[in-house]
Amino acid sequence: MAVGDRGPKGAKAAPGQLAPLAPGELSAPIVVPNTLWRAANPLAYDGGRPAEITHLREFGLTDAGRRDDARWGALQIVPTRADYILDLIRANSLWPLLSGLACCAFEMMSGATSKFDMDRWGMFPFRASPRQSDVLIVAGTLTTKMSGPLIRLWEQMPEPKWCVALGDCTVSGGRYKRSYSTVQGIDRVMPVDVYIPGCPPRPEGLIYGMLQLGQLVKDQRGHWPEREIGPTVPDKI
Amino acid sequence: MPARPTRPTTRAARAETRGETRPQEPRPPEQHRSEDDPRIMLDRDVGADLYEPIPPYPTRTEREGEFYTRGDGEMFINIGPHHPATHGVLRLVLKLSGEQIVDVDPVLGYLHRGVEKICENSDYYHVIDQVDPLEYVSSLFQEWAAVLSFEKLMDVEVPRRAEYIRVLSGELLRVASHTLYMGFLALDLGGLTPILYSFIERDEIVEMLAALTGARMLFNYFRIGGVNGDLNHEFMSRLGDWMSRAARQTEANAGLLNENEIFVRRARGVGVLDRATALRFGVTGGNLRAAGVPFDIRRAHPYSIYPELDFNVPTRLEGDSLARYLIRVDEVRESIKIIDQCLHNMPDGPVMAKLPRLLRPRPGRAWGACEGPRGMLGVYTISDGSDQPFRFRIHDPSFLNLETVPTLLPGNLLADTMTIVASLDPVLGGIDK
C-alpha cells in the first residue's frame, strides 16, 4: 500500500488501521481537551486561546509534502532515522584532540598542514580542549606516567567519541616493546577504533586511517555504544 | 501624503491598546551573592589547608618545600602535560601572584621511554636506530653523535664522501629544524600562519631526505663508518629545486616574523639569559650563542669535515628571546652556505667503511659530541668487549636548556611563559629520553 493511496471516500476504518482518505480531502485534527494542566495565572499564555496555525492549511492542500522525492528512489531503504544523518555529519567533521605526545605528532601536524591537508575532510580544527573534540588521535609513545592524564582526557571527551592509535608505539608498544616505562599499546588502557601502524606512518597513512574511521562512523548507523573495538588479536598472543 | 494609521505590530502592543496588560512576573529578591548561598563551598570553608592537590605526596626536598609553600595571594597554575603548545608533554607548575610568575617547577618524564636501558640490550646497529626518536625533529644529529662515539671506540675511519653526505644531510635537517622552530615559536605566541609556511619547507626537505634515506622522520641513515646509501637522482633533483629558491624562501619566511611588531615587542627583552648564567647551566647551542658565548662545537672542537668548510658562527649579545630567534635565522643562512660548499666539493669514493657484520669493539670508553640544532649532543659509550654497549649515555641539549626555565621565568607575566619556553626550543623526546 503506497503512500497517498487511500480507499474511496467515506469508507470506515477497521480498528487499528488508518482511516481511508480520498485524495484532496483534509483530515480533521484530533483535539484532546486539556484537563491535565492549568496555568497558575489564567491570563498567562493569552488565556488559553488555541494556536493560530494558519500556514499549514495551504501546505496541506498541495501535494508537496506527499511527493516522494526522486533522490531517494535509488536507495532500497529510505533513511528515516535521524541517526543516519547524524552519522554523516559526524563522519564529515571529526574534530581531533591535539594529543601529540612524540614523533608521530609531527606526522599528524604534517597531515594537518598545507601539503597533506586534512581540512579537506573537515578535520582541521585540532581542539585543545577535550570537551570540544570527537576523536582522540594518540600520536606518540604512551608512558606509564602519561597514561593517567591521557585516560583523564579520554574520559573528559563527550560521547560519541572515537580513538585512533597512530604509530607503532600506540598500536603495540612498537620499538619500546621491552621498555620498563611505556604502555605496550594503548588498547591496554582505552578502547581503540582505528590502528595506524608505521614508525612514523606517513601523513597519507594517517589520512587513510581517518577516512576509514569516517567509514566506520557511517557504518554504525547510530549504534555508537555497540561498536566493535580492538584488539581483535586474542589476548594470549 | 498622510501616514496611514498602522495597527500595532506586536501582540503585546495590541493587548495594551485593548487595555489588557500582561501581568509582571514577581522578581525574586536579591539573593544571588555567592557568599550567602549555602550551597557553594569555598576553599576556606572546606579547610583547604588540609589538602594540597599539587603535589599529592608530601614534599621531600628543600627546593620542593620552598616551591610548594604558598605565600600571600599566590596560586598554583598547572600547564600541561597536555597543552596546545606543541613541544611535547611538558608539565609546568607555575606559582603566580596575580599575573606575575613567582616560581616554576617543570615536571618531566611524561615521555621517558627507557632508551638507554634498551640500548644496553641491543647491538650497535640497533642502537643507532633506537636513538632516532629522541630528538625526533632532527634525528640525524642523534645518530651522528652516537656514530661519532662508536667510531672513536672502534677506531674506524670514515671515507670522505660519507663525511660530505653526512654534513649535507645534517645541514639540511638543521634548516628544517630551525624553520620549524620559527613556526612553533609563532604558534605558541598565537600566530597561526608561519607554522604553515614552516611545514611547507619542512615537508620539502623531509621528502628530499626520504628519497635519500627511505624514511620521512626517523631516518636510521648513519652507520658506523659512513652512511647507509649513496646519493641518488631523486634526491639530487629535489635538492637542486630546493636550493634554487632556498635563500629567497628563507628571507620570506623570516620576514613573516621579523617585521611583525607584535612578535618583536613580545620577544624583545623577555627571558634574558646572560653569559654567566648560561655557562653555569651548561646551556649549549643557539641559546648560548645568543647569550654572547661563541661556542659552537663545529668550530671549537671540530669533527667530520667542518675544518674545511667556510661558515661563520653567529653570536648575539642580548640573550633575550628575540636574539635566540634571530640566531636561528642566521644559522639557516649559514647552513645554506655549507650545503652549497658540500655540493660543489663532493668527492667520489665509497660511502661506508668496511666493517664486520658482528661488531665487537675492545673494552673502552668513548665520548662523541656533535652540534645539533639545539646544542651539543653528546654520547658516552662504555664497551665491555661484547656486541652490546655496556653503558650508553646520551646527553641531550634541550635538557639543560629547559633547566634554565625556573631562572628565566620568574618576574615575567603569564603570557611570557610560552615565549620563553618556545624560544629555548625544547624537544621533549630528547629531554625525557
Next chain:
Amino acid sequence: MDRTLKRRLEARLGTQIQGPIRQRHDQTEIRIQPGDVPDVLRTLHDSVDFRFEILADLAGVDTGESMQVVYHLWSETSPDWLRIIVDGISREDPRCPSATFLWTGAEWLEREAYDMFGIVFEGNRDLRRIFMPPDYTSFPLRKDFLLPDDAARSPGEGVRHVERPYAPAVVADDPAAGVRRAPAS
C-alpha cells in the same frame, strides 16, 4: 691527544688522581675518589690555566661491582675533552658530593642519575625523581634491574597493570574473547 694537558693535570692534581691518566683520540681521562670531587672540580673550574667552565655531561654508571659518576668538561685551553671518572661508589649506599655549587645545571643531571641509579648527591637541594613517577620504587638503569623478556618474569616490571609488558593470560577458548565491545552505558 693533548700531552700538555696530561702534564698540567699531573702537576696540579698529582695525589688526587687514581691510576694513570689515559688519553685516546681527543679525550683525556682521570679517575678520582668521591671525596675529592669538590676540590678537583673547583680547581679545574677556577684556576686560570685550566678554566674548564663548560660542563658537558654528568652521567652515572653502574659497573657490576661499583657505581661511577662520570663528568665531561671542556675548556678553551685544551683541544681535548676531559673525562673525570669518580670511581669507588658503593652499590648498596651510593653517595657522591654534588657539583651544584659550581654548575647549577648539574642539579637536573644529578636528579637523573639519582632516578636511574639511586646515587644520592649530597648537597643537591632538589634530589627527587625526574623521569619516573614519584612513587616508583626501583632504579631502572642498575644492572640488577632486568628488562622484561617474553619468557621470564623480571623483578623490574611494575605491579600496576600499565607496567606489565605482556598481555594477561586469558583462559577462555572463546574465539570472541579477544574482541572487545564498547561497554554499554
